Amino acid sequence: MCGIVGYIGPRNAAQVILDGLRRLEYRGYDSAGIAVIQDGHIAIRRDVGKLGNLSARLAESPVEGNIGIGHTRWATHGKPSERNAHPHADTTGRLVVVQNGIVENFRELRAELEAEGIEFKSDTDTEVIAHLVGLSYQGGRSLEEAVRLALRQLRGPSALVVLAHAEPDKLIAARLGNAGGVAVGFGEGEMFIASDMPAILEYTRRMVFLENGQMAVVTAAGATFSTLAGQPLQPEIHDIPWDPVSAAKGAYKHFMQKEIYEQANSLTDTIRGRVDLGSGEVYLEQVTLTPEQAQALTQMVSVACGTSYHSELVGQFMFEQLARLPVRVEYASEFRYRDPVIDDKTLLLAITQSGETVDTLAGMEEGRTKGSHLVAIVNVIGSQAARVSDSVIYMHTGPEIGVASTKAFTASVVDQYLLAVHLGTLRGTLPAARRRALLDDLARLPALVGRLLDPAGHKVYTELAHAFFHFTDFLYLGRGINYPIALEGALKLKEISYIHAEGYAAGEMKHGPIALIDEHMPVVAIAPQDRVYDKMISQIEQVKARGGIVIAVANEGDDFIATKADHVLWIPQASELLTPVLAVIPLQLLAYHIAVRRGADVDQPRNLAKSVTVE
Ligand code: AGP
Numbered sequence: 379m380c381g382i383v384g385y386i387g388p389r390n391a392a393q394v395i396l397d398g399l400r401r402l403e404y405r406g407y408d409s410a411g412i413a414v415i416q417d418g419h420i421a422i423r424r425d426v427g428k429l430g431n432l433s434a435r436l437a438e439s440p441v442e443g444n445i446g447i448g449h450t451r452w453a454t455h456g457k458p459s460e461r462n463a464h465p466h467a468d469t470t471g472r473l474v475v476v477q478n479g480i481v482e483n484f485r486e487l488r489a490e491l492e493a494e495g496i497e498f499k500s501d502t503d504t505e506v507i508a509h510l511v512g513l514s515y516q517g518g519r520s521l522e523e524a525v526r527l528a529l530r531q532l533r534g535p536s537a538l539v540v541l542a543h544a545e546p547d548k549l550i551a552a553r554l555g556n557a558g559g560v561a562v563g564f565g566e567g568e569m570f571i572a573s574d575m576p577a578i579l580e581y582t583r584r585m586v587f588l589e590n591g592q593m594a595v596v597t598a599a600g601a602t603f604s605t606l607a608g609q610p611l612q613p614e615i616h617d618i619p620w621d622p623v624s625a626a627k628g629a630y631k632h633f634m635q636k637e638i639y640e641q642a643n644s645l646t647d648t649i650r651g652r653v654d655l656g657s658g659e660v661y662l663e664q665v666t667l668t669p670e671q672a673q674a675l676t677q678m679v680s681v682a683c684g685t686s687y688h689s690e691l692v693g694q695f696m697f698e699q700l701a702r703l704p705v706r707v708e709y710a711s712e713f714r715y716r717d718p719v720i721d722d723k724t725l726l727l728a729i730t731q732s733g734e735t736v737d738t739l740a741g742m743e744e745g746r747t748k749g750s751h752l753v754a755i756v757n758v759i760g761s762q763a764a765r766v767s768d769s770v771i772y773m774h775t776g777p778e779i780g781v782a783s784t785k786a787f788t789a790s791v792v793d794q795y796l797l798a799v800h801l802g803t804l805r806g807t808l809p810a811a812r813r814r815a816l817l818d819d820l821a822r823l824p825a826l827v828g829r830l831l832d833p834a835g836h837k838v839y840t841e842l843a844h845a846f847f848h849f850t851d852f853l854y855l856g857r858g859i860n861y862p863i864a865l866e867g868a869l870k871l872k873e874i875s876y877i878h879a880e881g882y883a884a885g886e887m888k889h890g891p892i893a894l895i896d897e898h899m900p901v902v903a904i905a906p907q908d909r910v911y912d913k914m915i916s917q918i919e920q921v922k923a924r925g926g927i928v929i930a931v932a933n934e935g936d937d938f939i940a941t942k943a944d945h946v947l948w949i950p951q952a953s954e955l956l957t958p959v960l961a962v963i964p965l966q967l968l969a970y971h972i973a974v975r976r977g978a979d980v981d982q983p984r985n986l987a988k989s990v991t992v993e
Pocket residue numbers: 683684685686729730731732733734735738781782783784873987988989990
């Protein structure tokens with residue numbers, strides 16, 4: 379997840395940009411850079427490591443100017459290095475770009491550009507954009523047209539800002555797909571651009587947020603907006619609320635709501651730069667397992683709590699299918715007291731959003747003392763779980779403020795998918811063709827999630843909330859890889875609405891829980907068209923036969939289930955391994971709207987904390 383800041387106006391651009399990048403610190407990064415037009419040329423300063431290194435470099439070699447762009451990069455493609463830090467320039471060095479997102483087809487584009495004699499100075503996908511814009515610009519097109527032409531050649535989400543030496547009075551900002559945001563801030567005789575509001579809130583509260591396929595030409599006097607096709611736009615200028623907390627929520631009522639809707643972006647960020655669709659390679663720089671170690675593994679044990687535990691139950695299917703590793707999933711709070719049978723041939727996986735959950739840390743300690751290889755999937759950068767692990771995969775979702783975990787859950791499921799493909803590669807259980815197919819499925823996921831999160835289709839949730847908010851008990855049923863989603867859906871409902879909800883393996887219904895069914899016990903059934911679909915249909919019929927009410931989560935186009943269930947929440951088709959990421963989203967939204975309808979404190983539910991750091 380990268381941070382972007384741009385400025386034009388009477389102030390010292392480098393200072394405004396540096397301050398803005400500091401406010402994006404939570405996004406995590408390991409290199410940063412600034413470009414400013416100074417005395418008629420573009421001056422660039424970049425450095426690896428903390429922002430303090432860039433700040434020190436600027437102190438020893440200052441840049442003076444009134445227009446500039448800056449960037450913090452979380453290195454995912456190639457090592458963190460000064461040469462890979464943004465901004466990136468075209469061959470003339472008179473045009474620079476900063477970007478957030480993925481250029482999925484950058485290898486092909488790079489090959490084409492190299493064939494035209496372009497020499498690349500970095501390993502990044504972003505540099506491709508600098509050359510594409512530069513070539514069109516040198517060819518006589520306007521800067522706006524050059525950016526439009528370049529963006530039309532890109533595949534994958536991108537948010538970017540372009541600065542050209544020959545036009546020292548303008549910045550071009552553009553957004554393509556579900557890349558991180560682009561906010562254009564309106565000052566008095568000065569303008570700001572940022573990937574996230576906190577970077578510029580101290581200067582302005584008046585902002586326009588670019589949407590997918592939109593561009594802004596920004597001068598000190600203001601900004602003009604258009605589509606990438608050149609259609610002029612007159613977007614609304616939002617007045618951001620003064621207090622920082624509600625400002626951070628933006629247009630959303632709760633952090634949980636914001637974080638649910640961020641999932642197309644957060645999944646893009648957790649995948650970005652970690653996959654090569656051409657070769658089927660997965661890049662997990664901080665997973666240190668060697669092929670020999672991976673091949674010597676005899677088992678995997680996953681430990682976590684709450685939502686993170688549910689994520690690991692999904693991951694079990696991935697590791698067993700793709701890496702052919704036997705997997706045990708354990709509540710960390712139980713595992714730590716069992717004197718478990720693990721050793722140096724055990725891979726111990728800990729998933730923890732906060733990285734500070736005391737039971738999970740204790741489970742990890744169990745593994746460490748018995749010589750297991752510890753791998754942690756963590757969101758909070760530099761947290762304890764990250765520090766004590768041998769290998770780390772950061773979720774890159776940005777801060778998750780709502781106590782009920784949403785975007786961290788879906789990111790951790792996807793991160794396990796990446797790890798499973800990586801382990802399969804190391805253990806020789808995944809041929810290249812299968813890897814490429816798996817990564818193609820993954821590359822399509824953020825767009826499917828983005829479609830599912832289109833608010834236009836969300837009236838159903840307020841209607842269901844109105845119909846069901848007064849019920850006191852719910853049963854959630856799932857089977858196979860979606861049984862953990864039943865558990866997760868039930869947890870979401872109970873922890874924010876205080877309604878008793880139980881997740882259950884659908885096949886277990888006839889062994890007891892079916893005695894509960896009547897018109898007072900709504901049943902949520904997760905029934906995508908997978909290998910256990912028919913079993914789920916008969917489960918739904920058994921519930922209906924006893925007067926139960928069924929809310930089904932089902933695949934778009936499945937007309938049959940609409941004849942069986944009382945209500946249907948539709949999800950797009952996806953591979954069986956990735957369907958849980960889609961199936962959980964309707965359950966997050968259902969829990970959210972029921973809790974809102976009950977007037978519950980959604981972001982800080984009673985008795986709960988975001989991270990359970992005490993026993
Ligand atoms: C989930 O919505 C809850 N907030 C809770 O179950 C949480 O997942 C659990 O406490 C684990 O937290 P962690 O991922 O930070 O370790």
